[in-house]
Amino acid sequence: MSLLDTVNGPRDLRGLSAEQLTQLSEEIRAFLIHQVSRTGGHLGPNLGVVELTLALHRTFDSPADPIIFDTGHQSYVHKIVTGRRDGFPTLKQKNGLSGYPSRAESEHDWVENQHASASLAYAEGLAKAFRLRGNRHHVVAVIGDGALTGGMAWEALNNIAADDDLPLVVVVNDNGRSYTPTVGGLARHLTGLRTSPRYEQVLDVVKRQVNRAPLVGSAAYDVLHGIKAGLKDVLAPQGMYSDLGIKYVGPIDGHDVLAVERALQQAKQFGGPVLVHVLTHKGRGFPAAENNEEDQFHTVGQIDEVTGLPLSVSERTTWTDVFAEELERLGRADDRVVAITAAMLYPTGLHRFAASFPERTYDVGIAEQHAVTSAAGLALGGMHPVVALYATFLNRAFDQVLMDVGLHRLGVTFVLDRAGITGNDGASHNGMWDMSMLQLVPGLHLTAPRDATRLREALHRAVTIADAPSVIRYSKEKVPEDVPAVDRVGGVDVLRRSPAGDGAGSGVLVVGYGQLVGTALGVADRLVDQGIGVTVVDPVWALPVDPALVELARSHELVVTIEDNLVVGGCGSRLLLVLSEAGVMTPVRCFGIPQEYLPHASRGELLSDLGLTPQDIARSVIELVAGSTGEPAHPPLVEADRPPAEG
Ligand SMILES: Cc1ncc(C[n+]2csc(CCOP(=O)(O)OP(=O)(O)O)c2C)c(N)n1
Ligand SMILES: CC(=O)[C@@H](O)[C@H](O)COP(=O)(O)O
Ligand SMILES: [Mg+2]
Numbered sequence: 001m002s003l004l005d006t007v008n009g010p011r012d013l014r015g016l017s018a019e020q021l022t023q024l025s026e027e028i029r030a031f032l033i034h035q036v037s038r039t040g041g042h043l044g045p046n047l048g049v050v051e052l053t054l055a056l057h058r059t060f061d062s063p064a065d066p067i068i069f070d071t072g073h074q075s076y077v078h079k080i081v082t083g084r085r086d087g088f089p090t091l092k093q094k095n096g097l098s099g100y101p102s103r104a105e106s107e108h109d110w111v112e113n114q115h116a117s118a119s120l121a122y123a124e125g126l127a128k129a130f131r132l133r134g135n136r137h138h139v140v141a142v143i144g145d146g147a148l149t150g151g152m153a154w155e156a157l158n159n160i161a162a163d164d165d166l167p168l169v170v171v172v173n174d175n176g177r178s179y180t181p182t183v184g185g186l187a188r189h190l191t192g193l194r195t196s197p198r199y200e201q202v203l204d205v206v207k208r209q210v211n212r213a214p215l216v217g218s219a220a221y222d223v224l225h226g227i228k229a230g231l232k233d234v235l236a237p238q239g240m241y242s243d244l245g246i247k248y249v250g251p252i253d254g255h256d257v258l259a260v261e262r263a264l265q266q267a268k269q270f271g272g273p274v275l276v277h278v279l280t281h282k283g284r285g286f287p288a289a290e291n292n293e294e295d296q297f298h299t300v301g302q303i304d305e306v307t308g309l310p311l312s313v314s315e316r317t318t319w320t321d322v323f324a325e326e327l328e329r330l331g332r333a334d335d336r337v338v339a340i341t342a343a344m345l346y347p348t349g350l351h352r353f354a355a356s357f358p359e360r361t362y363d364v365g366i367a368e369q370h371a372v373t374s375a376a377g378l379a380l381g382g383m384h385p386v387v388a389l390y391a392t393f394l395n396r397a398f399d400q401v402l403m404d405v406g407l408h409r410l411g412v413t414f415v416l417d418r419a420g421i422t423g424n425d426g427a428s429h430n431g432m433w434d435m436s437m438l439q440l441v442p443g444l445h446l447t448a449p450r451d452a453t454r455l456r457e458a459l460h461r462a463v464t465i466a467d468a469p470s471v472i473r474y475s476k477e478k479v480p481e482d483v484p485a486v487d488r489v490g491g492v493d494v495l496r497r498s499p500a501g502d503g504a505g506s507g508v509l510v511v512g513y514g515q516l517v518g519t520a521l522g523v524a525d526r527l528v529d530q531g532i533g534v535t536v537v538d539p540v541w542a543l544p545v546d547p548a549l550v551e552l553a554r555s556h557e558l559v560v561t562i563e564d565n566l567v568v569g570g571c572g573s574r575l576l577l578v579l580s581e582a583g584v585m586t587p588v589r590c591f592g593i594p595q596e597y598l599p600h601a602s603r604g605e606l607l608s609d610l611g612l613t614p615q616d617i618a619r620s621v622i623e624l625v626a627g628s629t630g631e632p633a634h635p636p637l638v639e640a641d642r643p644p645a646e647g
Contacts, residue, residue: 002027008083010057010108021257025050028077029285035088036076037305040424041099044283044297045074045144048175048254052142052278053077055260056171059268060140063107066126070119070143070153072100072111073299074173082108092424094601100426114428115396116366117150119143120170124156127168127273138268142171145187146178146343149365160273161245168273169264170246173254175282178343179295183363203253203279250277255284294346319474320417322452324349326459327386327415331357336384337463340375342368348388348417368393372400372412379410384463391416391431391473398437401469406441411466413459419448419473420515420564420593421606427597434473435513436569439543443468446543446571448514448563451482454540461541471543475515475564476603483517485538490548493538496524500533507533508621509556509586511549513542513563513571520562522614523621530622542571545578553579559588560621562612567592589624591617 003020004027006012016024028050036043054077056067062082069075079087079097084105090096101109111122123141130137147153160168176182247270252263260278267274282296283289288308289297302311331337331353338360339353345363354361364371368389375385394401394416405412419431438444445465449455455474462470485493495517500507508527512520520536527534535556539549553559559579561572572590579588591612598606607613611620 004028004031004080004085007081007085010062010081013054013058013081016058018258021051021054025054025257026285028080031080031085031088032076033286033305035091036300037303037308039089039091039093040299040301040303041091042073042076042298043286043300043303044289044292044295045175046076047284047286047289047297048280048282049074049142049173050077050284051255051257052171052173052260052280053081055257055264056140056142057081058257059261059264060138060169063110065138065140066110066123067108067140067142068111068119068123068126069101070141070147071116072114074142074144075101075109078108079106082106092600094599094605096600098426098600099424102426112426112428114425115393116147117143117152119147120153120156120160123168123170124160124163124166127166128163130167131165136167138167138169140169140171142173144178145172145174145176145182146366148172148186149178149182149184149343149367151367151369157244157246164272166273167271169267170273170275171264172250172275172277173280174251174277175280177282177296177298178366179298179347180343180345180363183343183365187365203251206251207253207256207259247272247274248277249274250279252276252278254278254280314478316478317452319449319452319455319477319479320347320349322455322479323388323415323417323459323472323474324352326456328352328356330459330463331360334384334463335360336382338362338378338383338385340364340371340378340385340387342366342371342389342393344388344390347390348415350388368397369400372397372414373404375412376400376404376408376410379405379412380408384411384413384466386413386415386463388415388417390429391419391434392422392429395433395437401438401444402441405469406444409443409467410469411463412469413462413465414469414471415459416471416473418476420475421598421603422476423603423606424600426600430593430598431473431475432564432566432593432598434471435542435563435565435571438469438471439569439571439574441469444471444543445469445541446471446473447541448473448571450480450512450514450517450538452479453482454538455479458540473514477515480515480518483521483538489537489552491540491546492548492552493540494535495538496521496534496536498524498528498534500531506555506557507535508558508560508625509552510534510536511559511561511572511575512536512538513561513565516562516564516612519612519614519617523560523562523618526614526618527621527625532622532625539571543574545575549575550579550582550584553586553588554582554584556586558621558624559586560617561588561590561592562617563590563592564612565592566595568595587624589621591620 003024087097092099119141123139127139249263339350340362341350343366345351375387378385422429447458458472487494510520524534524536567590576588
């Protein structure tokens, strides 16, 4: 039996010797590589926190001492030591183990939101509640150096620094990277530390001091102050924290369980907020990860567990690929175009633009609010910024879009990848909110391209819009084949016109948005089989609503909208409102995502569970048409012979 087999809860860690901890760390690393290479997931981050997580659970009494993981993608080891080892073959799968903390899974999991930089605020609030209620336990927050670049983290630190007896331990897991090396002034200092020839000396001195006496705050600074001045400079961050009034312990070798444990013990005994600075390596123990310059296997699909090479490489183009290529082309044609990423250069495809135009590419860290308002500043200065984010992460910067960009009528383009249902990353990763939020911004232009040609055209149009924000959003799916228009009415592309059968009504207008245009065409196939007339359109620019769409609605007996966004506040509901204001009485039925936090599952599973499939939507529409005409639905739909629609 392996040591790992004996660990079914944190208490099983308590009696282990130093040698056993080393063996257990090795077994956990082998387990992570074996499991995650098969399921996909955040392999690199979790390989980097093995010893840290063991030290945390040996020092603190979870769940009575809550351990809150920022973003939560690095909580696999936490899950392993809290009794969920056997769930890993189902990682990120429907009804399987979540890839992030999950309150439904375990009492040891406290926070599920995967939007970075929030852990310190949660922990600060929880610690205040403990103090008010006389709860003598500690709250621990584990935050990465990347997440520490987020504004919320500094808002929390400002409050923590002013609260001398808060029972809070902040652990900074500093591996020097988000996906790529972490950017910003703080990161620059830390990189200096890590590359300093005296790096080992610093760790050794701190380790010896931590062993000997409480080394917190000014003591740490004095000790380090004794080292050559050159080193002290690179250790400014600990000075920075101490100067803020937060006690600092570190830097600690994050792969030395006992050294981390002693530092955590001291922090725990201090009696007020302490920041423990732990240095780790993302991907540790897996050379393919450690040597991967792009992201050190921040997140992987199914890979070979020895070489780390992907087990399958899709030939099909992604939306990200199309965007990356076209933006670089745009950058050559227009030197006003600049690009901004929030620590996701490769995932958003901006690396191509950055390679050609490094001086016009900005990585601001995980700081979407800063990204948006900095873009507003760039636009004020005559540039045309393109801010590339994952759709769900724009939520964090809605006010900046509304007021810092929209109110000032500034030409900023937002390119939102992973729009719609992403699925396996769970509730806070689905890009299902943006159209509902953004349709509130006066003057904003939004398009959900249906194919690569429309995406290219949209980019070229967007960078010419100089008096309002423009938004282009697309999903995580592969790009479907081009869908040519058979006609155009105003700015609206007509994709299909099938007249009604004899005596039937004026037919159904099906409005498809973005990736779900494929679904709309699948619905049309089924309506035509039933003799129902149908017109399928793509609004192209969904916001503002094109007057031509209003006239098309007026001439049909029913309008059906299909979008990969919340129904509430989505583009369908916006069209409904515009039709109402125009006095168009055609009934409208909006299909989209319900106002719920969705469980983790594949995109296809969730679309099917939500009834966002051609057959389900067609069935509803046929019932609606039958209900309105009093005619019974024609023979039941035969699905066996139908190919699944893109969705
Ligand atoms: C608000 C927000 N923006 C972007 C992301 C995407 N994201 C997930 S993890 C990650 C990098 C995190 O880096 P760090 O905090 O240093 O943790 P590490 O992976 O290095 O352990 C990013 C950018 C996110 N989860 N939340
Ligand atoms: C944790 C996080 O926010 C990202 O790493 C996310 O997992 C990215 O997922 P994809 O890039 O695979 O869509
Ligand atoms: Mg990091």
